[in-house]
Amino acid sequence: MxxxxxxxxxxxxxxxxxxxxxxxxxxxxCLPRFDSHAVFAGLLxxxxxxxxxxxxxxxxxxxxxxxxxxxxxxxxxxLESEWDTARGTVRxxxxxxxxxxxxxxxxxxxxxxxxxxxxxxxxxxxxxxxxVVPWVHRVEDRTVAVSGPDSVWxxxxxxxxxxxxxTYSDFTVGPGERVSLTISWQPSHKEPPPxxxxxxxxxxxxxxxxxxxGHCTYHGPYREAVVRSLITxxxxxxxxxxxxxxxxxxxxxxxxxxxxxxxxxxxxLRDAAITLSSLLRTGYHEEARxxxxxxxxxxxxxxxxxxxxxxxxxxxxxxxAELSWLPGYEGSQPVRIGNGAAGQLQLDxxxxxxxxxxxxxxxxxxxxxxxxxxxxxxxRYLEExxxxxxxxxxxxxxxxxxxxxxxxxxxxxxxxxxxxxxxGEVDGPLERWRELRDEIHRTVCEHGYDKERNTFTQSxxxxxxxxxxxxxxxxxxxxxxxKRVIGTVEAIxxxxxxxxxxxxxxxxxxxxxxVDGLEGDxxxxxACSFWLADDLAMIGRVEDARKLFxxxxxxxxxxxxxxxxxxxxxxxxxxxxPQAFSHVPLIDTALRLTASxxxxx
Ligand SMILES: OC[C@H]1O[C@H](O[C@H]2O[C@H](CO)[C@@H](O)[C@H](O)[C@H]2O)[C@H](O)[C@@H](O)[C@@H]1O
Numbered sequence: 001m002x003x004x005x006x007x008x009x010x011x012x013x014x015x016x017x018x019x020x021x022x023x024x025x026x027x028x029x030c031l032p033r034f035d036s037h038a039v040f041a042g043l044l045x046x047x048x049x050x051x052x053x054x055x056x057x058x059x060x061x062x063x064x065x066x067x068x069x070x071x072x073x074x075x076x077x078x079l080e081s082e083w084d085t086a087r088g089t090v091r092x093x094x095x096x097x098x099x100x101x102x103x104x105x106x107x108x109x110x111x112x113x114x115x116x117x118x119x120x121x122x123x124x125x126x127x128x129x130x131x132v133v134p135w136v137h138r139v140e141d142r143t144v145a146v147s148g149p150d151s152v153w154x155x156x157x158x159x160x161x162x163x164x165x166x167t168y169s170d171f172t173v174g175p176g177e178r179v180s181l182t183i184s185w186q187p188s189h190k191e192p193p194p195x196x197x198x199x200x201x202x203x204x205x206x207x208x209x210x211x212x213x214g215h216c217t218y219h220g221p222y223r224e225a226v227v228r229s230l231i232t233x234x235x236x237x238x239x240x241x242x243x244x245x246x247x248x249x250x251x252x253x254x255x256x257x258x259x260x261x262x263x264x265x266x267x268x269l270r271d272a273a274i275t276l277s278s279l280l281r282t283g284y285h286e287e288a289r290x291x292x293x294x295x296x297x298x299x300x301x302x303x304x305x306x307x308x309x310x311x312x313x314x315x316x317x318x319x320x321a322e323l324s325w326l327p328g329y330e331g332s333q334p335v336r337i338g339n340g341a342a343g344q345l346q347l348d349x350x351x352x353x354x355x356x357x358x359x360x361x362x363x364x365x366x367x368x369x370x371x372x373x374x375x376x377x378x379x380r381y382l383e384e385x386x387x388x389x390x391x392x393x394x395x396x397x398x399x400x401x402x403x404x405x406x407x408x409x410x411x412x413x414x415x416x417x418x419x420x421x422x423x424g425e426v427d428g429p430l431e432r433w434r435e436l437r438d439e440i441h442r443t444v445c446e447h448g449y450d451k452e453r454n455t456f457t458q459s460x461x462x463x464x465x466x467x468x469x470x471x472x473x474x475x476x477x478x479x480x481x482x483k484r485v486i487g488t489v490e491a492i493x494x495x496x497x498x499x500x501x502x503x504x505x506x507x508x509x510x511x512x513x514x515v516d517g518l519e520g521d522x523x524x525x526x527a528c529s530f531w532l533a534d535d536l537a538m539i540g541r542v543e544d545a546r547k548l549f550x551x552x553x554x555x556x557x558x559x560x561x562x563x564x565x566x567x568x569x570x571x572x573x574x575x576x577x578p579q580a581f582s583h584v585p586l587i588d589t590a591l592r593l594t595a596s597x598x599x600x601x
Contacts, residue, residue, distance in 0.1 A: 002027055002043045002329060005252055005573040006557035009070065009079045010232065011106070013096035014239040017248040018106055019043060019577070020094055022066035024055030024081060031150065031185040032104045034238060034245045034312060035265040039152060039185075041130035044251055044335050045326045049130025054092055054108050054181065056085045057118040057170065067092075072559060075227050076209035077235055078202070079559075088115015090173055097201040098208050098239070103184040103193040107201055110180070112173035121169040121181055125152055129323050129337070133165055139192065143167055151188040155196050156181040217283035218587075220594035225553055228560035229583035230282060233275050236580050241297075242290030243267040243312035244275050247564070247576035253332035254522040254565055254575045261332055263339050264576040266318055267294070268309040269349040270393065273356035275580050278587040280363045288360050295353065296370050303377040308346045308395075309339065318342040344391040345400070348468075350382050351409025355475070358416040372426045379417045379428075383436060386410040387443070393468045394505055398517025402460040404448035405468035411440040412475050441477070445484075454487030458506060464515060465495050466506045467528035470535050480538035489535045496528075498568040501548065503528040523565035523574045526552065530585030534592055542596055549589050562586065 008019040008027070016036065019028040027042040042051035058064050067081035068089075078095040093109045110119055127134055127147035134145035134152075143154040154160065158169040158179050171179055180198035212234065218226050236245050246268050251261035272291055279287045298314035299306055307316055320340040328335050357371055392403035414437040421428040447460035458466035469488050473480040480486075496504045502524030508514045510521055529552055537545035556562055557573070562582040564575030 001046070005329075005563050005575075005577045006561075007066075008043075008557075008561075008577060009072075009081075009094075009559050010235060010248070010561060010578055011077055011079055011094050011096050012235040012248065013098050013104060014235060014237055015099065016096075016104055017235060018094075018096065019249070020079060020081075022070065022081075023053065023064040024067065024092055025051050025053035025064070026094075026106065027051050028249060029106065030248075030265070031152065034248055037127060037150075038129045039125050039127055039150070041126065041326060043249070044323075044329050045130050047124060048126070049326060050124055050126035052106075052108075052121070052123045052125075052183070054110065054121045055081075055119070056083050056087075056090060057120040070558065072228075072231075073206065074210070075213040075231065076206055077231055078205060078209070082113065083117070085115075085117055088117045088174075089113035090117040090119065093202065095202065095205050097205045103186050105182055105184045105196055105201070107180065107182045107196065107198045109178055109198055109202065110171075110173055112175050112177045114175055116172050116174045118170070118172045119179075121156075121158070121167075123154060123167040123183070124165065129326060129335075131323075131325055136162060136165075136167060142192065144192070146188050149188055151186050153184045153186065153193055154181065155184070215283050218591065218594075220590065222553075222590035222594065225556070225560060226282065226587050226590050228556075229586050230279070230284070232561060232578050232583050233279065233580055234284075234287070236275075236578075237287060237290075238267075238312040241313045242287070242292075242294035243298075243310070243314070244272040244291065244580065245312060246271045246581060247579045249576045250337055251332065251335040252329055252563065252574070252576045255332075255520050256330050256567065256570065256572075256574060257332055258520040258522075259333065260518060260520055260522055261328065261334060261336055262341075262576070263320070263337050264579070265312075266309045266339060266342075267298075267312055269295070269306075270308070270346070270352045271581050271584075273349075273352040274584045276356045277359050278584045280359055280365070281591055282587065285363070285365050288365055292357070292360060292365070292368065292371055296368075296374060299374060303374060304381050306349070306378070306381070307342055308344055308349050309342050316342070340397075341391070341395040344395055345385075345388070346392060346395065347382070347386060347388070347390045347406040348393045348403075348409035350378050351412035351475070354378065354413040354416045358419070361420075367425055372420065375417055375420060376426060376428055379414060379433065382410055382413055383433075386436075386440060394466075394516060396516040398515055401458075401462075401515070402447070403466075403468075404444060404456055404459060405466060405471065407440055407444045407448065408469075408472055408475060408477050411437060411444065411477055414440065415476070444477075449484055453491060454484065455491035456484065456488045458515070464507060465492055467492055467496055467503050467525065467531065468505065470528065470531040473538050474531070474534055480535070480540075485535075486539050489532070489539055493532060498524045500568050501551065502526070502566055502568060503532050523567040525565055526555070526562055526579075526582040527564075527585045529566075530582075530589045533589050534585075537589075537592055537596055542593075545589075545596075546593055549593055552586070552589075
């Protein structure tokens with residue numbers, strides 16, 4: 001059975017990722033890319049849908065024991081799980097070596113620590129998200145599972161045997177003894193992948209992460225949380241192209257048992273742009289440069305038809321479908337692949353992309369003529385369309401509206417481009433765009449602000465609030481001491497807080513379809529809760545900001561990972577996991593609080 005979302009650890013090779021449960025079961029793995037079909041989809045179903053459990057042997061009807069403790073090895077993505085058993089202590093080290101063109105591998109090394117511990121590996125591969133039972137057979141000393149275009153090869157120095165359409169290994173380890181098990185993916189029409197070298201790959205994987213983390217320029221009091229978030233963001237970056245996935249999972253529900261289940265294994269311009277901003281602020285220019293190249297390729301030639309998200313290599317076709325054979329995470333149906341939001345109009349992305357390009361320049365990444373040209377083209381589009389209703393930052397599936405946040409971000413796009421022209425780097429209609437900037441500002445303040453309640457509202461003339469309005473001072477639309485900003489922060493804190501002080505992104509309507517066009521409710525949105533901490537710091541309530549931030553840090557699982565949302569009623573994480581859109585604001589708030597000197601000790 002799948003664990004709680006927070007029970008999972010992330011390992012990955014920057015092309016795909018696996019989730020490992022506390023009991024040593026890999027319950028999620030797509031091969032060879034983040035957005036490929038899963039070979040282990042037990043996370044969204046049952047053991048019948050694929051898993052690989054490795055841990056101390058246990059009785060047939062006994063639940064596999066959870067690891068006694070686990071951690072990442074230093075600042076890396078190498079997971080170490082240890083079990084103290086009646087027979088002794090054993091450690092399993094799980095990792096995926098960073099790769100270039102070579103085969104993706106999941107490596108598991110078992111090491112006896114004390115006593116003699118009987119171990120069991122149970123490997124059940126099911127291709128096409130748990131739908132297809134592969135043809136499993138031996139090729140010399142290797143076991144291979146083949147299904148259509150895919151083959152996965154198991155290499156191990158332990159004996160293997162097949163039973164119940166599962167490949168098992170039973171072995172015992174004593175102190176210092178090491179047994180490795182590796183699976184490698186290869187297109188099924190090609191020669192077998194090379195034999196793995198687990199110990200050498202362990203050493204090079206560790207060296208890779210040590211070197212990468214060594215570039216981090218943040219040395220403040222929240223370093224542990226910031227570095228873990230940075231490693232997580234790096235793990236969500238598809239190295240061959242620079243595309244960044246919003247999360248490595250699909251359909252982890254925003255409400256347990258509900259239908260708010262979406263596929264996040266794509267590159268959203270919004271999520272990627274803010275990720276880039278965090279990376280730039282912490283010294284990671286290479287990733288920023290790679291993403292800018294990705295953007296230029298994805299949008300190439302056709303910025304009028306900008307999509308709000310693309311595949312990790314820039315693909316446009318992300319048709320949404322439901323996988324009827326998967327029961328879903330704790331019964332949360334449907335399980336979806338692809339994402340219909342790809343066809344939406346979300347005007348805010350123009351602002352986020354422009355802000356990211358602006359920040360790249362401000363933090364020393366050399367300007368790029370193509371990027372400048374792209375920025376001008378985006379504003380030309382926005383000039384004609386900024387006053388149209390859209391689906392907004394939350395990708396609502398109800399009717400389009402005049403979302404205030406979308407207009408604020410349209411203002412950001414024009415403002416940063418005016419600054420670019422003012423810098424003399426490019427030519428453009430400076431006066432016309434200055435006027436456009438002022439017109440957007442005036443319109444928002446006139447139609448998006450409720451004088452009686454002293455708060456900005458979700459859309460023009462509405463009474464609803466929306467946590468995206470917390471970005472108004474952060475984007476420089478109004479200064480933090482403006483009474484309308486302070487009123488908005490206070491109204492959001494009053495009306496969108498959960499009982500434990502975290503923030504909903506907007507009110508949902510239970511059994512009715514609310515503004516988002518969906519039935520059901522959802523948890524507190526972690527990004528919005530970090531934004532509140534930011535705003536509290538900006539309006540001078542620094543101590544409140546610090547307390548909220550540290551409460552948010554305490555929500556992270558034992559490995560420092562966050563999902564998209566937190567269910568305050570069930571006191572557990574919900575939504576896709578781990579989620580870039582949560583880890584980015586964590587970093588941003590840590591930097592802001594550090595700069596303000598607001599930390600205990
Ligand atoms: O709430 C409905 C929408 O939920 C998803 O969108 C959310 O995730 C995106 C990726 O992190 C984020 O950019 C967006 O702001 C969030 O609302 C889902 O992808 C949509 O299809 C769905 O309509």
